[in-house]
Amino acid sequence: MRSRSDVLETAVLGLLNESPLHGYELRKRLNLVLGSFRAFSYGTLYPALKALVMRGLIATTENDPPTPPPRKGKTGIPGRTAKPKPIGRRRVVYELTAEGKEHLQTVLATAGPAAWEDDNFDVRFALFAQTDAETRLRVLEGRRTRLTERLETFRQAATHPRSRLDEYALELQRFGLERAEREVHWLDSLISTERGRAAAQNRPSQQEQTKKERG
């Protein structure tokens, strides 16, 4: 039983499933994809990669040709250079093993609290392109339920004020509530989009099919 917060693990496996990468590049992609929500340092990433290798989910491919990039200008004096081309410095490229792919599929197929709690939702969403439509829908709905529950709790705390909050604390609260409400709206629109897709997929009946054939 893994600890519920495998954010980094899932993110790494997800990105490596798109294409093999070395650590440095992986980190940049990670922090781009997870965006403003989360950022990891090398001190976190490298040990995590090590652990994944030890668990057999990813493997290293040492020193691939480090892409002698299509240079402009003097592309590298041809002939007589002495050194036997020591081009490219050490780079450890990681890719998924078969086991890793399998594990990732299992993770991406689960639609439980582990998928929609605060910590994990962002990563799971970022990897939706690799997730099947039904799971996407269930994760979105789970997240929505979770958020509305929380909104309910907070609204009750606001109407039943067991201890008065001052002006600024209240404003902070109000802003937090509004933010959560916006996320619910966002989820609503995503959910309806997904439902539309699911419907279109389940009903590629006469018309659709003939259209496709003609197109």
Next chain:
Amino acid sequence: MRSRSDVLETAVLGLLNESPLHGYELRKRLNLVLGSFRAFSYGTLYPALKALVMRGLIATTENDPPTPPPRKGKTGIPGRTAKPKPIGRRRVVYELTAEGKEHLQTVLATAGPAAWEDDNFDVRFALFAQTDAETRLRVLEGRRTRLTERLETFRQAATHPRSRLDEYALELQRFGLERAEREVHWLDSLISTERGRAAAQNRPSQQEQTKKERG
């Protein structure tokens, strides 16, 4: 030099400055005031209180009369009860020391990155009622600058896409940007409110003052 993330410390001092409290109650208030942004467990709070006591910033007032609450019904058979009223269980009440008050004032008077970075901003804002107007304004402005900087970086990453993001990763990014933009708007309205107040305070000229005297 304290580590930059004294969120809990600041929050505790701020709440205790409003009124002395015992740990259990303190935690509830903490998680109410910091709202959806942050929540602390007892395993965090109690050791932190211990540390603050050791640093001389707060002091314990053992076993104050534990508020025999105004009961309905049989309020407690009067006369002949044997036990010498062992009412009220152990409760450790904390309050600020003079040193603690001083320290809090110093903290609340600083308007640097430590006040407006993600981690700290919420707490500092929640304690704005105890912060002077000028500092409030500078903290809000600092936060605003910080956020717009970040927005700039992200927008550039979006227009200069060094690596294509798929549909869902893009949508996540878009949502994150929108959220940050909303926070900027929120800050704008807060800033203009604060400026209004500062102006009103700097110019409590004839009319204002006579009003006050009459009120």
Next chain:
DNA sequence: GTTAGCATGTAAGGAGTTACATGATTTT
């Protein structure tokens, strides 16, 4: 009388950061 909530604490450990250490390559 037993469940739920009040109340205080400790121990172990997870998750991540910062700072350090090292060095190659590219750009200015």
Next chain:
DNA sequence: AAAATCATGTAACTCCTTACATGCTAAC
């Protein structure tokens, strides 16, 4: 020649959570 950026890693430390341990008090 210097500065920036690429690239990989480790060690120490911080912050916080979970799970445990304990016991009171109120309500049903």
